[in-house]
Amino acid sequence: MRFLKDIIIERGQIFPNNVVKVDCFLNHQVDVVIVSELAKEIYNRFKDSGVTKILTVESSGIPLACLTALEFKIPFVFAKKRRTINLTENLYKANVLSHTTGKYSEIMIAAEYITPEDKVLIVDDFLAKGSALHALIDIVNEAGAKLIGAAVAIEKGFQGGGDALRKEGVRVESLAIIDKMSQDKMIFRDE
Amino acid sequence: MRFLKDIIIERGQIFPNNVVKVDCFLNHQVDVVIVSELAKEIYNRFKDSGVTKILTVESSGIPLACLTALEFKIPFVFAKKRRTINLTENLYKANVLSHTTGKYSEIMIAAEYITPEDKVLIVDDFLAKGSALHALIDIVNEAGAKLIGAAVAIEKGFQGGGDALRKEGVRVESLAIIDKMSQDKMIFRDE
Numbered sequence: 001m002r003f004l005k006d007i008i009i010e011r012g013q014i015f016p017n018n019v020v021k022v023d024c025f026l027n028h029q030v031d032v033v034i035v036s037e038l039a040k041e042i043y044n045r046f047k048d049s050g051v052t053k054i055l056t057v058e059s060s061g062i063p064l065a066c067l068t069a070l071e072f073k074i075p076f077v078f079a080k081k082r083r084t085i086n087l088t089e090n091l092y093k094a095n096v097l098s099h100t101t102g103k104y105s106e107i108m109i110a111a112e113y114i115t116p117e118d119k120v121l122i123v124d125d126f127l128a129k130g131s132a133l134h135a136l137i138d139i140v141n142e143a144g145a146k147l148i149g150a151a152v153a154i155e156k157g158f159q160g161g162g163d164a165l166r167k168e169g170v171r172v173e174s175l176a177i178i179d180k181m182s183q184d185k186m187i188f189r190d191e
Numbered sequence: 192m193r194f195l196k197d198i199i200i201e202r203g204q205i206f207p208n209n210v211v212k213v214d215c216f217l218n219h220q221v222d223v224v225i226v227s228e229l230a231k232e233i234y235n236r237f238k239d240s241g242v243t244k245i246l247t248v249e250s251s252g253i254p255l256a257c258l259t260a261l262e263f264k265i266p267f268v269f270a271k272k273r274r275t276i277n278l279t280e281n282l283y284k285a286n287v288l289s290h291t292t293g294k295y296s297e298i299m300i301a302a303e304y305i306t307p308e309d310k311v312l313i314v315d316d317f318l319a320k321g322s323a324l325h326a327l328i329d330i331v332n333e334a335g336a337k338l339i340g341a342a343v344a345i346e347k348g349f350q351g352g353g354d355a356l357r358k359e360g361v362r363v364e365s366l367a368i369i370d371k372m373s374q375d376k377m378i379f380r381d382e
Binding site for chain 2 (some may be wrong): 113
């Protein structure tokens with residue numbers, strides 16, 4: 001998506017360890033006008049797939065999931081990383097390795113919110129090694145729901161998570177794929 | 192807001208320790224059609240106040256903040272509870288006591304995203320004792336920004352946080368205020 005690549009080039013910052021900092025518009029401060037455009041693009045790519053529910057994981061996936069759900073006019077669910085007193089009963093759980101913190105964490109979803117009737121589209125801000133997506137896919141499978149695919153804003157193609165999922169047969173749509181990064185440059189995959 | 196009270200009565204569940212569980216539409220599964228209506232109501236109440244930025248705290252405040260920001264066509268910022276490698280520099284910090292976990296936690300915002308020029312509307316899903324709002328107000332003050340007010344979906348009036356803030360002169364708009372709760376009933380404050 002040319003629109004997103006231009007914004008990443010203009011507003012993103014490259015940090016050590018292949019970190020692309022886009023927290024001025026995507027995952028700390030959120031420019032809802034921009035993220036709305038991303039949501040519309042995801043809607044266009046999946047609008048004929050019968051999606052009934054959007055699934056993401058807290059926190060930085062929530063804005064894009066929320067605005068994508070608004071396009072589809074369907075609910076979204078965000079997996080939680082911490083158990084609260086609201087979340088005590090029948091749960092689906094999976095483990096995620098965070099690229100930004102380097103730690104494993106458990107994610108949880110109340111079982112009632114993903115059912116065998118659901119056709120699920122997973123949405124997230126970033127895709128690197130794919131640990132979060134794998135965990136969400138595990139939950140979709142455990143629930144007996146149908147996985148329609150995954151849509152992310154930015155994929156770090158050089159970390160391989162997206163292509164591994166595609167080889168497994170998962171439909172992964174990334175709005176911008178960074179195939180190479182150096183200290184001062186990003187090279188995007190052609191669409 | 193009659194609309195929200197009716198939904199709380201129909202879809203909310205009362206749990207021990209004065210917990211109102213609304214995670215089927217507000218803070219785990221999110222019904223974006225409902226939350227959009229709440230966002231429109233917040234917009235109507237604050238549309239003449241010159242708001243330039245919406246501020247919330249991860250995670251459950253994000254959906255309402257996101258859709259409210261969309262109504263205003265301005266950015267929102269969510270304070271983070273965990274430091275990631277994205278968040279290393281100049282920060283504003285404050286402490287929050289969580290009503291649902293019973294623990295203190297630090298929240299952080301990159302200083303660049305709240306500036307002295309900003310007129311800030313704080314948005315959250317719940318207001319109980321007001322610890323999260325106080326922490327966010329501390330950050331607004333530390334940044335030298337102007338606080339316009341706070342808007343929350345559900346206020347637990349009997350826990351006093353909202354009225355204490357109003358006494359301090361903060362404009363607090365709650366879309367539904369629960370003034371009394373028993374095991375099987377909620378009594379709402381008249382508007």
